[in-house]
C-alpha cells in the first residue's frame with residue numbers, strides 16, 4: 581500500500597491506515613491513493629492527481645491540481661487556478677459561495693472561510709446527521725487580503741498541522757513588519773529583497789506594509805504580477821506597485837522588493853545595491869533554516885495556525901474526533917487524546933515542490 585501510494589503521489593502509511601480502519605476513522609470520507617474520497621457523494625477533496633470530481637479548498641499547488649473533470653471551489657480559487665494553470669485547468673468548474681449549501685448526492689456540502697489566502701475555504705460535509713469539516717490550510721490571525729477563519733461546529737474535524745508543535749508560536753505580524761521598516765531606516769543604502777510565496781504571502785506582506793503606513797512604491801518580481809493584479813481586482817489595496825522588470829535595479833537602494841523565496845539566491849538578485857535578503861515565512865521561527873537559506877532578516881509571518889491557534893480551533897469546533905494532516909501530527913494527536921478526543925494522524929501528503937519542510941506547505945507557509 582505504501583509503495584502504491586508513493587507511486588500515485590499520495591503517501592499512505594500502513595501502520596495507522598489499514599483501509600477498513602481508516603474508513604471508520606474518517607466517517608463520511610475515506611483515504612484512498614487518490615486522496616480523501618467521499619463515496620456517498622462520489623467526490624474527492626484536494627486530490628493530488630486528476631479525478632472525476634474534485635472539491636478544492638484553495639489554490640496552492642499542493643491542494644489545487646489541474647486536470648480534474650469537474651472542480652467545485654470558491655469563485656476566487658477557480659480564478660486563481662485559471663491564472664496559474666490556464667483557462668482549461670479543468671473539464672468544468674462550478675463556483676461555491678461561502679456559506680452556501682449544495683447537495684452532491686445525499687451529502688450536503690458547504691464552503692466556509694479559512695483565512696489562509698484569498699478564496700481559501702474549509703469544506704463542511706453533512707450526511708445523516710453527522711458533520712465533518714476538512715480545514716484545508718488555515719490561520720486565525722486577521723489578514724487584510726482574505727476573509728477571516730470561522731470555526732464550524734462538527735463531529736469530525738480534519739485539521740492541518742503544518743506548525744503543530746508547541747515551539748511554534750507565531751509573533752505578532754505587525755511586529756515583524758516593524759522589523760522590516762526598522763531595517764530600512766538602519767540600512768537606507770541597501771535594497772531589501774523580501775522573499776514571499778507568490779500566492780497569498782506576497783500580497784499579505786504588501787497589504788501589511790501599507791497598513792503600517794509605508795507609502796513608498798513597492799517593487800514586485802514578475803512571477804507575482806498576475807496574482808497580485810487579481811487580488812487588486814478583488815479590492816485589496818496595495819498602493820503604488822512597480823515592476824522590477826521596468827526599473828533600474830541599481831537605483832533601488834532603500835527600497836522594498838517582493839520576490840519568490842527562490843529568487844533570493846538566484847542570479848536574479850544580483851544587480852541590486854548591496855541586497856539584504858529577508859524572508860516572510862512561519863519557518864523563520866527556526867533560526868537554522870533562516871541561516872541555511874542565507875536569510876539576513878527572518879520575518880515570522882505565517883499563513884498557517886500556530887500551536888495555540890490549532891488548539892483553540894479544535895476546541896471551538898466541538899469535535900469528538902480529530903484527524904491530523906499536513907505536518908506535525910503526533911504532538912497534536914497526543915494533546916487531543918489528553919483532552920478526551922478520538923484522535924489519529926492522517927498520513928496523506930501530496931508530493932510536489934515539498935521535498936523539505938521549507939516547502940512543505942508548498943507556497944503558503
Ligand SMILES: [Zn+2]
Nearest residue numbers: 640696717944
Ligand atoms: Zn495553502
